[in-house]
Amino acid sequence: xxxxxxxxxxxxxxxxxxxxxxxxxxxxxxxxxxxxxxxxxxxxxxxxxxxxxxxxxxxxxxxxxxxxxxxxxxxxxxxxxxxxxxxxxxxxxxxxxxxxxxxxxxxxxxxxxxxxxxxxxxxxxxxxxxxxxxxxxxxxxxxxxxxxxxxxxxxxxxxxxxxxxxxxxxxxxxxxxxxxxxxxxxxxxxxxxxxxxxxxxxxxxxxxxxxxxxxxxxxxxxxxxxxxxxxxxxxxxxxxxxxxxxxxxxxxxxxxxxxxxxxxxxxxxxxxxxxxxxxxxxxxxxxxxxxx
Ligand SMILES: [Zn+2]
Numbered sequence: 001x002x003x004x005x006x007x008x009x010x011x012x013x014x015x016x017x018x019x020x021x022x023x024x025x026x027x028x029x030x031x032x033x034x035x036x037x038x039x040x041x042x043x044x045x046x047x048x049x050x051x052x053x054x055x056x057x058x059x060x061x062x063x064x065x066x067x068x069x070x071x072x073x074x075x076x077x078x079x080x081x082x083x084x085x086x087x088x089x090x091x092x093x094x095x096x097x098x099x100x101x102x103x104x105x106x107x108x109x110x111x112x113x114x115x116x117x118x119x120x121x122x123x124x125x126x127x128x129x130x131x132x133x134x135x136x137x138x139x140x141x142x143x144x145x146x147x148x149x150x151x152x153x154x155x156x157x158x159x160x161x162x163x164x165x166x167x168x169x170x171x172x173x174x175x176x177x178x179x180x181x182x183x184x185x186x187x188x189x190x191x192x193x194x195x196x197x198x199x200x201x202x203x204x205x206x207x208x209x210x211x212x213x214x215x216x217x218x219x220x221x222x223x224x225x226x227x228x229x230x231x232x233x234x235x236x237x238x239x240x241x242x243x244x245x246x247x248x249x250x251x252x253x254x255x256x257x258x259x260x261x262x263x264x265x266x267x268x269x270x271x272x273x274x275x276x277x278x279x280x281x282x283x284x285x286x287x288x289x290x291x292x
Contacts, residue, residue: 001228002067005044009079014047031076048158049088052077066228100155111152119284120277121266126163131183142170160260172216189252232258
């Protein structure tokens, strides 16, 4: 089920599906409004996968307003991508395999292009989600890892989860020298489990003895909740100092719930009101500019 629509695959702005948006945005015009007998029928495009959806429940009570994937190409909507449609339309809870890839297609190239063009927003959303400051150097390395792994072709990738997917495909990284500013549980865990760790202005800093704190992401899951809500999560794992020559022990883990609306609203900010981070955009251009 979809909860947000766009008017066309190449549109940016998305709307929550309800009677008001259907009437106001889609109007009574082809290809969106297609009455069948006495029944008013609306079609639009899914905001996560760009494929055509039919809107349900906007006039009849009983079911919350939602969209269902049409499942095949539909005249009037020039874009249809089988792989992205089928993944998005799949309505059971799924633990995905990181190695599952789609063929390169217009959809994969679009995810890749968006990641680079919107990279400052990607990093901002991710930094807020984790409560960890992401420097330009770290951001560049994460983007490089994601591109090298073909993260934009991963089966679970769609237009709305780009920030978290870039984290998901990046290698284990150090937290040393990073400011942890909005994640009390993480700070507590590091303080409790790594007695040599020192926080200076919320930043992991050099202390009297050597220590190491690193982080990585695993376990992307999609859960379908009532009323057409979808919850996507990954797990952040934190590792402490290993014994000499040994594996670093895991000291903490935390579920990270994707906040797609935050990313969408940043992308939909009007040009006049948008504040862009030129430094971060330059990083993206350097790492992935050839894909734009
Ligand atoms: Zn979809």
